Amino acid sequence: MSYPEAYRYTKEHEWVHVDGDHATIGITDHAQHELGDIVFVDLPKSGSKVTKGHTFGSVESVKAVSDIYAPVSGEVVEPNPLLSKHPEKLNEDPHGEAWLIKVKLASPSEANDLLSAADYQKYIGAE
Amino acid sequence: MSPATGLKRTPLFDVHTASKAKMVDFGGWEMPVQYSSIIEEHNAVRNAVGLFDVSHMGEIEIHGPEAAKLVDYVSTNNAAKLKIGQAHYSALLYDHGGFVDDILVHKVAEHSFFLCVNASNQEKDFEHIRQHNEFNANVDFASDRYAQLAIQGPRAVPTLQKLTSTDLNGIKYYWFTDGTVAGTPARIARTGYTGEDGFEVYISPGEAQRVWGEIMHAGSEFGIKACGLGARNTLRLEAKMALYGHELTASTNPFEADLGWIVKMDKGEFVGRPALRELQQAITRKLAGFEMTERGIGRDGYEVWIEGKPAGWVTSGGPSPTLNKNIGLCYLPADCANPGVNLQIVIRKAPVSAVTVPTPFYKRAKA
Numbered sequence: 001m002s003y004p005e006a007y008r009y010t011k012e013h014e015w016v017h018v019d020g021d022h023a024t025i026g027i028t029d030h031a032q033h034e035l036g037d038i039v040f041v042d043l044p045k046s047g048s049k050v051t052k053g054h055t056f057g058s059v060e061s062v063k064a065v066s067d068i069y070a071p072v073s074g075e076v077v078e079p080n081p082l083l084s085k086h087p088e089k090l091n092e093d094p095h096g097e098a099w100l101i102k103v104k105l106a107s108p109s110e111a112n113d114l115l116s117a118a119d120y121q122k123y124i125g126a127e
Numbered sequence: 128m129s130p131a132t133g134l135k136r137t138p139l140f141d142v143h144t145a146s147k148a149k150m151v152d153f154g155g156w157e158m159p160v161q162y163s164s165i166i167e168e169h170n171a172v173r174n175a176v177g178l179f180d181v182s183h184m185g186e187i188e189i190h191g192p193e194a195a196k197l198v199d200y201v202s203t204n205n206a207a208k209l210k211i212g213q214a215h216y217s218a219l220l221y222d223h224g225g226f227v228d229d230i231l232v233h234k235v236a237e238h239s240f241f242l243c244v245n246a247s248n249q250e251k252d253f254e255h256i257r258q259h260n261e262f263n264a265n266v267d268f269a270s271d272r273y274a275q276l277a278i279q280g281p282r283a284v285p286t287l288q289k290l291t292s293t294d295l296n297g298i299k300y301y302w303f304t305d306g307t308v309a310g311t312p313a314r315i316a317r318t319g320y321t322g323e324d325g326f327e328v329y330i331s332p333g334e335a336q337r338v339w340g341e342i343m344h345a346g347s348e349f350g351i352k353a354c355g356l357g358a359r360n361t362l363r364l365e366a367k368m369a370l371y372g373h374e375l376t377a378s379t380n381p382f383e384a385d386l387g388w389i390v391k392m393d394k395g396e397f398v399g400r401p402a403l404r405e406l407q408q409a410i411t412r413k414l415a416g417f418e419m420t421e422r423g424i425g426r427d428g429y430e431v432w433i434e435g436k437p438a439g440w441v442t443s444g445g446p447s448p449t450l451n452k453n454i455g456l457c458y459l460p461a462d463c464a465n466p467g468v469n470l471q472i473v474i475r476k477a478p479v480s481a482v483t484v485p486t487p488f489y490k491r492a493k494a
Contacts, residue, residue: 036357037166039446040424060424062165062446063357084422
């Protein structure tokens with residue numbers, strides 16, 4: 001699966017797509033592959049605050065629970081409604097349909113120090 | 128053993144890595160947790176057939192004129208009642224009645240027993256049996272002489288039958304035969320840890336890779352899948368089969384663990400019996416099955432509340448691919464362990480509703 005150039009990535013395997021003062025956040029294809037069959041996604045409600053570097057939810061596979069860390073700070077505008085009924089979509093389309101949350105950014109420049117698609121792929125290749 | 132990681136490997140390690148299996152540290156063994164998808168592997172076993180490498184399991188052989196007496200003295204089930212070619216589930220206990228391990232006992236000959244024990248307990252079990260060997264029996268640590276493959280699922284018989292002249296339909300559940308599989312000597316036992324029909328086959332480690340390949344080939348027309356420990360765990364949990372270190376520990380006893388049926392108090396003296404006599408009079412907690420009624424997955428080690436107060440803990444919990452529910456086993460006060468009791472499982476500090484249910488969660492239809 002390709003890693004979109006327009007996204008920025010974390011070493012904790014989240015991605016963020018900034019669009020003006022809003023952003024969409026998800027987990028990477030590498031992350032879903034490492035987790036295996038995803039069966040449960042726990043996301044914050046609209047209006048809650050997320051803080052860069054802090055956990056804001058969790059993704060559970062058959063075997064394990066993984067925390068998800070916010071790549072940027074902001075206020076949740078919408079958790080992805082698809083994932084409560086269809087967590088398995090996260091295995092199928094983690095960079096697209098199965099995004100996790102949309103946020104209104106506290107500071108749009110926060111994403112600047114994250115990894116580019118090329119650097120992230122280098123990072124997971126070496127991990 | 129791998130020099131780099133210090134983890135032990137089975138003779139099939141290279142086959143697993145070549146199949147791109149995800150390898151994990153399982154009690155000191157580098158084992159495949161999944162090949163493709165735990166759910167797909169699980170469903171293959173429920174609907175068709177799956178093949179597991181369980182060569183990490185330990186084997187202990189007990190020989191001699193008083194072999195049966197030793198087996199009966201160190202284990203809870205009645206070994207004297209086994210017929211040649213028959214196996215049963217049993218347990219090794221400490222003096223205080225807690226579990227050393229849960230085991231399978233096979234009676235190979237009048238004076239010869241074959242024990243299959245848990246991988247991470249095998250050295251401990253061997254020492255435990257030797258310490259109690261007042262019978263001059265020969266106790267032999269045999270793990271290095273066996274690889275073990277589990278062929279499980281409704282198509283296990285037609286898959287394995289292609290590779291053996293032994294009439295597999297003639298082997299009853301919990302019986303075994305010494306024959307050949309793919310031309311190599313094999314102990315073929317109709318046992319398993321999945322809740323399905325199937326076999327556990329003990330062969331020479333040097334033949335393991337070849338036999339693995341032949342079984343995969345024989346089962347391809349039935350949709351056989353290589354299955355890892357992830358599917359093994361979801362399958363055994365649905366069938367409510369206990370796992371050492373989870374339901375069974377040194378501080379739990381067979382009555383609490385709902386394994387009273389493998390304890391034969393009247394068979395004569397055995398290690399742990401005096402303690403069990405007292406424990407039997409005062410069972411304070413019991414193992415119960417639960418299913419989540421709210422969104423959430425109760426997992427191993429999570430605290431369990433009843434009416435907002437701590438009442439027990441989850442021993443094994445997770446999603447059930449067959450039932451499409453989140454299920455688990457937990458220890459509860461004995462008077463709360465019946466079906467229909469409302470629980471809260473504490474999931475990352477938040478109580479989430481669950482209810483006790485009858486077990487096993489899954490039972491295969493009788494053929």
